[in-house]
Amino acid sequence: MSDPPSVSILVVPDNGRETWTLRMSYRRLRVVSGLLVLAVLVLGAMAGSWWYLAARASRAAQLEARVAEMELERSRIADLAGELATLEEAYERLRVMFGADGPEGAATLWLPPSTGVSRATPRPAGGGGPVAWPLTERGFVTQGLFAGEGPDHPGLDIAIPSGSYIRAAGDGVVVEAQDDPVYGLFVAVDHDDGYRTLYGHASQLLVAPGDSVRQNEVIALSGSTGRSSAPHLHFEILLNGLPVDPLTLVERP
Secondary structure, eight states: OOOOOEEEEEEOOTTOOOOEEEEEEHHHHHHHHHHHHHHHHHHHHHHHHHHHHHHHHHHHHHHHHHHHHHHHHHHHHHHHHHHHHHHHHHHHHHHHHTTTTSSTTSOSOBOOOTTOOOOOOOOOSSOOSOOSOSBSSOOEEEEOOBOSSSSOBOSEEEEOOTTOEEEOSSSEEEEEEEEETTTEEEEEEEOGGGEEEEEEEEEEEOOOTTOEEOTTBEEEEEBOOSSOSSSEEEEEEEETTEEEOGGGTSOOO
Protein backbone atom coordinates (compact mmCIF):
# COMPACT_ATOMS: atom_id res chain seq x y z
CA MET A 1 0.00 0.00 0.00
CA SER A 2 1.46 3.35 -1.09
CA ASP A 3 1.75 6.36 1.20
CA PRO A 4 -0.91 9.11 0.78
CA PRO A 5 0.12 12.19 -1.21
CA SER A 6 2.05 14.64 0.89
CA VAL A 7 4.03 17.87 0.80
CA SER A 8 7.59 18.12 2.07
CA ILE A 9 9.06 21.39 3.31
CA LEU A 10 12.88 21.51 3.43
CA VAL A 11 14.35 23.83 6.04
CA VAL A 12 18.00 24.88 5.55
CA PRO A 13 19.47 26.96 8.39
CA ASP A 14 21.85 29.84 7.42
CA ASN A 15 24.45 28.72 9.96
CA GLY A 16 25.09 25.57 8.02
CA ARG A 17 23.60 23.24 10.57
CA GLU A 18 21.83 20.09 9.56
CA THR A 19 18.77 20.61 7.43
CA TRP A 20 15.46 19.11 8.33
CA THR A 21 12.36 18.26 6.44
CA LEU A 22 8.74 18.84 7.40
CA ARG A 23 6.47 16.42 5.71
CA MET A 24 2.69 16.99 5.73
CA SER A 25 -0.05 15.15 3.97
CA TYR A 26 -2.49 17.03 1.76
CA ARG A 27 -5.28 16.32 4.18
CA ARG A 28 -3.39 17.77 7.13
CA LEU A 29 -2.31 20.74 4.99
CA ARG A 30 -5.92 21.50 4.21
CA VAL A 31 -6.81 21.32 7.89
CA VAL A 32 -3.95 23.62 8.86
CA SER A 33 -4.82 26.05 6.06
CA GLY A 34 -8.43 26.09 7.21
CA LEU A 35 -7.40 26.82 10.76
CA LEU A 36 -5.17 29.65 9.60
CA VAL A 37 -8.01 31.17 7.55
CA LEU A 38 -10.37 30.82 10.51
CA ALA A 39 -7.84 32.49 12.80
CA VAL A 40 -7.46 35.40 10.35
CA LEU A 41 -11.25 35.79 10.15
CA VAL A 42 -11.58 35.75 13.95
CA LEU A 43 -8.83 38.34 14.35
CA GLY A 44 -10.43 40.52 11.65
CA ALA A 45 -13.82 40.29 13.36
CA MET A 46 -12.26 41.20 16.70
CA ALA A 47 -10.47 44.19 15.15
CA GLY A 48 -13.71 45.35 13.47
CA SER A 49 -15.62 45.01 16.71
CA TRP A 50 -13.00 47.04 18.52
CA TRP A 51 -13.22 49.87 15.98
CA TYR A 52 -17.04 49.78 16.17
CA LEU A 53 -17.02 49.91 19.96
CA ALA A 54 -14.43 52.74 19.92
CA ALA A 55 -16.61 54.73 17.50
CA ARG A 56 -19.69 54.12 19.67
CA ALA A 57 -17.80 55.22 22.75
CA SER A 58 -16.70 58.42 21.02
CA ARG A 59 -20.28 59.10 19.91
CA ALA A 60 -21.52 58.49 23.43
CA ALA A 61 -19.00 61.02 24.76
CA GLN A 62 -20.22 63.59 22.22
CA LEU A 63 -23.84 62.94 23.19
CA GLU A 64 -23.01 63.35 26.87
CA ALA A 65 -21.33 66.70 26.12
CA ARG A 66 -24.39 67.83 24.13
CA VAL A 67 -26.72 66.78 26.94
CA ALA A 68 -24.62 68.82 29.36
CA GLU A 69 -24.88 71.86 27.05
CA MET A 70 -28.65 71.42 26.78
CA GLU A 71 -28.96 71.20 30.55
CA LEU A 72 -26.99 74.45 30.86
CA GLU A 73 -29.21 76.12 28.24
CA ARG A 74 -32.34 74.91 30.01
CA SER A 75 -31.02 76.35 33.26
CA ARG A 76 -30.41 79.69 31.55
CA ILE A 77 -33.91 79.65 30.03
CA ALA A 78 -35.38 78.95 33.44
CA ASP A 79 -33.44 81.92 34.86
CA LEU A 80 -34.67 84.16 32.03
CA ALA A 81 -38.25 82.98 32.59
CA GLY A 82 -37.93 83.89 36.25
CA GLU A 83 -36.58 87.33 35.40
CA LEU A 84 -39.39 87.85 32.87
CA ALA A 85 -42.00 86.90 35.45
CA THR A 86 -40.47 89.38 37.88
CA LEU A 87 -40.56 92.12 35.25
CA GLU A 88 -44.17 91.27 34.40
CA GLU A 89 -45.14 91.58 38.06
CA ALA A 90 -43.33 94.92 38.35
CA TYR A 91 -45.03 96.15 35.18
CA GLU A 92 -48.46 95.13 36.44
CA ARG A 93 -47.78 96.95 39.72
CA LEU A 94 -46.85 100.02 37.69
CA ARG A 95 -50.07 99.79 35.70
CA VAL A 96 -52.10 99.52 38.89
CA MET A 97 -50.16 102.43 40.44
CA PHE A 98 -51.12 104.61 37.47
CA GLY A 99 -54.72 103.43 37.63
CA ALA A 100 -54.49 101.47 34.40
CA ASP A 101 -57.10 98.94 35.59
CA GLY A 102 -59.38 101.38 37.32
CA PRO A 103 -62.83 102.62 36.17
CA GLU A 104 -63.13 104.33 32.78
CA GLY A 105 -61.94 107.92 32.98
CA ALA A 106 -60.39 107.47 36.41
CA ALA A 107 -56.83 107.43 35.15
CA THR A 108 -54.86 110.13 33.36
CA LEU A 109 -52.37 107.60 31.99
CA TRP A 110 -53.16 104.25 30.38
CA LEU A 111 -50.40 101.68 29.92
CA PRO A 112 -50.80 98.94 27.29
CA PRO A 113 -51.25 95.31 28.46
CA SER A 114 -48.10 93.44 29.41
CA THR A 115 -49.07 90.27 27.52
CA GLY A 116 -47.53 91.44 24.24
CA VAL A 117 -50.62 90.39 22.25
CA SER A 118 -51.82 92.43 19.28
CA ARG A 119 -54.28 95.23 19.99
CA ALA A 120 -55.74 95.25 16.48
CA THR A 121 -59.28 95.49 17.91
CA PRO A 122 -62.23 97.69 16.89
CA ARG A 123 -61.85 101.40 17.61
CA PRO A 124 -62.72 102.23 21.24
CA ALA A 125 -66.21 103.56 21.81
CA GLY A 126 -66.74 107.18 22.71
CA GLY A 127 -63.99 108.48 20.47
CA GLY A 128 -63.65 111.94 19.05
CA GLY A 129 -61.07 114.58 18.32
CA PRO A 130 -57.72 114.70 20.16
CA VAL A 131 -58.12 116.82 23.30
CA ALA A 132 -55.55 115.40 25.77
CA TRP A 133 -52.01 116.69 26.29
CA PRO A 134 -49.67 114.15 24.62
CA LEU A 135 -47.24 113.97 27.55
CA THR A 136 -47.39 113.15 31.24
CA GLU A 137 -45.44 116.35 31.94
CA ARG A 138 -46.00 119.94 30.92
CA GLY A 139 -42.73 120.22 29.02
CA PHE A 140 -41.62 123.43 27.35
CA VAL A 141 -42.95 124.52 23.97
CA THR A 142 -39.91 125.65 21.99
CA GLN A 143 -41.66 126.15 18.64
CA GLY A 144 -45.31 126.47 17.72
CA LEU A 145 -47.30 126.10 14.56
CA PHE A 146 -46.68 128.80 11.99
CA ALA A 147 -46.84 129.30 8.21
CA GLY A 148 -44.99 132.23 6.73
CA GLU A 149 -41.56 133.00 5.47
CA GLY A 150 -39.27 130.03 5.59
CA PRO A 151 -40.29 126.38 5.98
CA ASP A 152 -43.65 125.52 7.48
CA HIS A 153 -43.76 123.91 10.91
CA PRO A 154 -47.11 122.08 11.15
CA GLY A 155 -47.06 121.35 14.88
CA LEU A 156 -45.56 121.94 18.30
CA ASP A 157 -42.03 121.16 19.48
CA ILE A 158 -42.15 120.32 23.18
CA ALA A 159 -38.83 119.93 25.01
CA ILE A 160 -38.94 116.88 27.27
CA PRO A 161 -36.28 114.51 28.67
CA SER A 162 -35.55 111.33 26.71
CA GLY A 163 -37.58 108.33 27.83
CA SER A 164 -40.64 110.36 28.86
CA TYR A 165 -44.08 108.88 28.17
CA ILE A 166 -45.72 109.96 24.91
CA ARG A 167 -49.45 109.27 25.05
CA ALA A 168 -52.33 109.34 22.58
CA ALA A 169 -54.25 112.62 22.58
CA GLY A 170 -57.49 110.75 21.88
CA ASP A 171 -59.03 107.40 21.05
CA GLY A 172 -58.10 106.11 17.61
CA VAL A 173 -56.26 103.62 15.43
CA VAL A 174 -52.53 103.63 14.67
CA VAL A 175 -52.00 104.10 10.93
CA GLU A 176 -48.23 104.58 10.91
CA ALA A 177 -45.44 103.58 13.29
CA GLN A 178 -42.06 103.73 11.61
CA ASP A 179 -38.79 105.58 11.06
CA ASP A 180 -38.46 108.73 8.94
CA PRO A 181 -35.40 110.85 8.03
CA VAL A 182 -37.10 114.01 9.36
CA TYR A 183 -39.51 112.82 12.06
CA GLY A 184 -37.29 109.95 13.23
CA LEU A 185 -39.32 107.28 14.98
CA PHE A 186 -42.92 108.49 14.82
CA VAL A 187 -46.51 107.35 15.36
CA ALA A 188 -49.57 108.60 13.46
CA VAL A 189 -53.07 107.97 14.85
CA ASP A 190 -56.41 108.41 13.07
CA HIS A 191 -59.27 109.76 15.19
CA ASP A 192 -62.94 110.43 14.53
CA ASP A 193 -64.23 113.39 12.49
CA GLY A 194 -61.21 113.58 10.16
CA TYR A 195 -58.57 114.22 12.84
CA ARG A 196 -55.09 112.71 12.76
CA THR A 197 -52.27 113.21 15.26
CA LEU A 198 -48.54 112.66 14.74
CA TYR A 199 -45.89 112.15 17.41
CA GLY A 200 -42.28 112.47 16.21
CA HIS A 201 -38.63 112.06 17.34
CA ALA A 202 -39.40 109.16 19.69
CA SER A 203 -36.69 106.86 21.06
CA GLN A 204 -38.93 103.79 21.16
CA LEU A 205 -42.32 102.88 19.66
CA LEU A 206 -44.76 100.84 21.74
CA VAL A 207 -47.53 100.36 19.15
CA ALA A 208 -47.83 99.06 15.59
CA PRO A 209 -50.06 99.92 12.61
CA GLY A 210 -53.54 98.55 13.15
CA ASP A 211 -53.45 98.84 16.94
CA SER A 212 -56.43 100.51 18.59
CA VAL A 213 -55.40 103.02 21.24
CA ARG A 214 -57.34 104.95 23.81
CA GLN A 215 -56.89 108.46 25.08
CA ASN A 216 -53.85 108.82 27.35
CA GLU A 217 -52.44 105.41 26.35
CA VAL A 218 -48.66 105.38 26.25
CA ILE A 219 -47.68 104.82 22.61
CA ALA A 220 -43.97 105.74 22.59
CA LEU A 221 -41.04 107.08 24.59
CA SER A 222 -39.56 110.49 23.81
CA GLY A 223 -36.14 110.92 22.26
CA SER A 224 -34.17 112.82 19.64
CA THR A 225 -34.30 110.65 16.51
CA GLY A 226 -34.52 112.04 12.99
CA ARG A 227 -33.77 115.70 12.30
CA SER A 228 -33.46 116.80 15.91
CA SER A 229 -30.83 118.61 17.94
CA ALA A 230 -32.16 117.78 21.41
CA PRO A 231 -34.74 115.50 23.04
CA HIS A 232 -38.27 116.74 22.35
CA LEU A 233 -41.68 115.72 21.04
CA HIS A 234 -42.96 117.02 17.72
CA PHE A 235 -46.76 116.95 18.02
CA GLU A 236 -49.09 117.59 15.10
CA ILE A 237 -52.87 117.69 14.75
CA LEU A 238 -54.28 117.48 11.22
CA LEU A 239 -57.92 117.99 10.28
CA ASN A 240 -58.72 116.52 6.87
CA GLY A 241 -55.03 116.69 6.05
CA LEU A 242 -54.50 120.34 7.09
CA PRO A 243 -52.52 121.36 10.19
CA VAL A 244 -54.40 122.70 13.19
CA ASP A 245 -52.77 124.55 16.10
CA PRO A 246 -52.76 121.92 18.87
CA LEU A 247 -53.06 124.63 21.53
CA THR A 248 -56.58 125.41 20.25
CA LEU A 249 -57.73 121.85 21.03
CA VAL A 250 -55.66 120.52 23.88
CA GLU A 251 -55.08 122.11 27.26
CA ARG A 252 -51.59 122.20 28.67
CA PRO A 253 -51.27 120.84 32.22
